[in-house]
Amino acid sequence: xxxxxxxxxxxxxxxxxxxxxxxxxxxxxxxxxxxxxxxxxxxxxxxxxxxxxxxxxxxxxxxxxxxxxxxxxxxxxxxxxxxxxxxxxxxxxxxxxxxxxxxxxxxxxxxxxxxxxxxxxxxxxxxxxxxxxxxxxxxxxxxxxxxxxxxxxxxxxxxxxxxxxxxxxxxxxxxxxxxxxxxxxxxxxxxxxxxxxxxxxxxxxxxxxxxxxxxxxxxxxxxxxxxxxxxxxxxxxxxxxxxxxxxxxxxxxxxxxxxxxxxxxxxxxxxxxxxxxxxxxxxxxxxxxxxxxxxxxxxxxxxxxxxxxxxxxxxxxxxxxxxxxxxxxxxxxxxxxxxxxxxxxxxxxxxxxxxxxxxxxxxxxxxxxxxxxxxxxxxxxxxxxxxxxxxxxxxxxxxxxxxxxxxxxxxxxxxxxxxxxxxxxxxxxxxxxxxxxxxxxxxxxxxxxxxxxxxxxxxxxxxxxxxxxxxxxxxxxxx
Ligand SMILES: Cc1ncc(COP(=O)(O)O)c(C=O)c1O
Numbered sequence: 001x002x003x004x005x006x007x008x009x010x011x012x013x014x015x016x017x018x019x020x021x022x023x024x025x026x027x028x029x030x031x032x033x034x035x036x037x038x039x040x041x042x043x044x045x046x047x048x049x050x051x052x053x054x055x056x057x058x059x060x061x062x063x064x065x066x067x068x069x070x071x072x073x074x075x076x077x078x079x080x081x082x083x084x085x086x087x088x089x090x091x092x093x094x095x096x097x098x099x100x101x102x103x104x105x106x107x108x109x110x111x112x113x114x115x116x117x118x119x120x121x122x123x124x125x126x127x128x129x130x131x132x133x134x135x136x137x138x139x140x141x142x143x144x145x146x147x148x149x150x151x152x153x154x155x156x157x158x159x160x161x162x163x164x165x166x167x168x169x170x171x172x173x174x175x176x177x178x179x180x181x182x183x184x185x186x187x188x189x190x191x192x193x194x195x196x197x198x199x200x201x202x203x204x205x206x207x208x209x210x211x212x213x214x215x216x217x218x219x220x221x222x223x224x225x226x227x228x229x230x231x232x233x234x235x236x237x238x239x240x241x242x243x244x245x246x247x248x249x250x251x252x253x254x255x256x257x258x259x260x261x262x263x264x265x266x267x268x269x270x271x272x273x274x275x276x277x278x279x280x281x282x283x284x285x286x287x288x289x290x291x292x293x294x295x296x297x298x299x300x301x302x303x304x305x306x307x308x309x310x311x312x313x314x315x316x317x318x319x320x321x322x323x324x325x326x327x328x329x330x331x332x333x334x335x336x337x338x339x340x341x342x343x344x345x346x347x348x349x350x351x352x353x354x355x356x357x358x359x360x361x362x363x364x365x366x367x368x369x370x371x372x373x374x375x376x377x378x379x380x381x382x383x384x385x386x387x388x389x390x391x392x393x394x395x396x397x398x399x400x401x402x403x404x405x406x407x408x409x410x411x412x413x414x415x416x417x418x419x420x421x422x423x424x425x426x427x428x429x430x431x432x433x434x435x436x437x438x439x440x441x442x443x444x445x446x447x448x449x450x451x452x453x454x455x456x457x458x459x460x461x462x463x464x465x466x467x468x469x470x471x472x473x474x475x476x477x478x479x
Contacts, residue, residue: 018057021045033428049077052443052450054423062418065442065454066425067295071237071269071390074296075350076443082301082346089342097336098124104341111348112306115278118287121314123307124341125332128268128294129163131305132231135264135290136167137330138309139229142262142316145326153222155215155230155261158193159239159431162231162266171231174239174430191218191230196245197383197394197402198434208244212251219259229262229290234280237269238430240437241392243385249284262313263288268305269390272296273351273444276361276388283387289313297344299443304340356444363446364388370455380405380466389446393438407435409465414438416461422454 022045031039045057054062054077067073075082089104096102109122125131136154143152156162158173169177170184173193178184192200194211204210219227232252236242256263263286270280271293277283279291290313294305319326334340351357368386371393375381382396395410397403410426417424425439438458442450 018045018047022057049073051076051078052446053077060421062421062423063442063450063453063457064423065440066423067441067443068300069423069425070295071274071425071441072295072300074272074274074444075299075347075354075356076445079299079301079346079350081350082299082343085342085346086302086339089339093338095336095338098332102336102338102341104338104345108341108345108348111345112308115348116291116308118310119291119308120311121309123309123328123330124335125305125307126303126334126337126340127163127305128266128292129165129168130332130335131268131292131294131307132162132168132171132264132266133165134307134330134332135229135231135292136171138290138307138313138317138328139262139264141328142313143228145323146316147225147228150226151228151260153187153189153227154264155189155191155218155222155227157191157230157232157236159195159242159434160193160231160233160236160266161238161430162233162268175432176429176435177238189218189222189227191215193236193239193242194244194248195236195240195242197385206247208247209251211245212248212255215252216255216259219255219261224259224261227259227261229264230256231264231266233266233268234270234283235275235387235390237390237439238427240394240427240431240434241385241390241439243387244284249281249286253284253286253288262290264290264292266292268292268294269296269441272347273357273360274388274390274441276357276364278357280387296347298340298347299343301347302337302340302343303334304337304344305335351444354445359446360388360444363442363444363448363451364391366448366451367391367440367442367454370451371458374455374459374462378462378466380409380462380469386440389440389442389444391440393440395436395438404434404436405469409469410436410438412465412468413458413461416464417457420457420460422457422461424454424458 026042046054047057048055052064054064140152143149156171161172161174162168167185170188173190192214196207201210265281265288267279281288289310291308298304317328371384375384379398380395382402383394385392395405414424414426427435427437
């Protein structure tokens with residue numbers, strides 16, 4: 001741990017080193033998702049974490065309600081048990097390619113599958129994008145082997161995100177994430193989103209059924225014999241914490257079965273307790289064919305992801321005498337890092353032992369109740385959504401017109417929260433016109449006191465920003 005010094009007449013060695021590091025960072029590190037102008041001013045350097053608390057290099061302390069910025073640190077910071085499990089594994093054996101068996105890969109797969117009835121195979125890789133790429137390759141190979149290459153199209157939903165590689169970006173419905181990176185991979189086809197607050201079918205009697213019907217419309221339009229799979233997030237994360245409308249999932253599942261379309265559930269964010277169930281799909285009584293997961297698998301202690309399949313999918317991808325190349329010929333070099341699987345096992349045991357899935361459900365309810373109380377006071381809170389410790393607040397100019405606020409408002413609120421020692425997330429240059437959503441995903445260990453602090457600090461930050469907005473809302477001088 002770096003010991004931070006108070007300001008002293010002569011600079012301490014640690015302070016000098018930190019200053020050097022900050023300068024070097026500005027010169028050499030290309031930060032993710034960060035415009036050059038912001039990077040040039042310097043971004044915070046976090047140096048230590050414990051539970052939900054983080055400390056930066058200037059000695060400031062924060063309550064992290066973003067799980068490491070991007071929904072990762074499910075069991076919180078500073079877990080010695082996970083570090084020890086990784087250390088022991090690294091000393092015993094750090095690596096061999098995933099074509100061979102290993103103790104940690106076998107142990108974690110066995111424990112994980114206990115939480116996922118109906119699934120039987122775990123394919124390891126090292127990021128959420130990669131886990132989704134594996135799923136896409138499975139679909140394409142199934143199409144080649146069993147449908148003469150015809151059933152190869154993969155549908156994805158507007159506002160969902162599935163990753164940063166060209167193929168997963170081709171399957172992502174967030175235009176500002178995609179802009180400038182085309183051309184994209186052919187035959188990834190969009191279907192409409194299911195955000196009831198932004199209802200596209202005002203005349204429909206039942207929004208959930210109508211939104212699911214939009215999937216079938218696209219399958220029929222493309223031709224069911226050409227559609228191999230649909231990939232969906234159980235609850236859309238970066239696209240604005242979109243909880244599914246009532247009836248949606250059952251209907252989607254029926255449509256997939258009717259047209260022999262594989263259902264790929266992207267649990268990269270929702271998996272491992274985030275939504276108050278082990279996996280998001282388990283809230284809805286459905287059984288997908290493939291489930292991908294990454295962020296909470298080892299809570300950021302190691303880079304590990306999994307593509308989990310049913311035995312049916314596994315059986316479709318086997319060789320035969322006539323088709324010797326017919327098995328899934330794929331590898332992920334770092335899917336063979338054994339410390340990742342050791343970390344994942346320790347992480348799962350912590351979630352189980354500390355009842356963090358239940359805690360996520362209970363504390364998530366408290367968080368949403370707190371936000372709904374704020375919504376009664378602030379006309380600019382249009383919608384509050386979420387499940388478990390996974391919540392979003394959609395900001396609008398007013399509750400009647402629902403015109404989304406400019407993205408500078410959520411940016412200003414997040415900055416005010418940070419000033420007050422709270423880190424929150426927001427839709428960040430994702431969808432034009434809809435970067436108006438604040439998001440919250442504290443570690444699953446959050447206590448009642450943590451939740452109340454999040455709501456209280458947010459309340460203060462909103463009061464300041466909304467007051468400023470009202471004062472500045474003259475035609476010439478708008479925030
Ligand atoms: C739902 C979802 N899927 C996939 C990914 C991609 O994961 P990674 O950044 O680990 O490649 C993300 C990343 O935020 C995500 O939110």
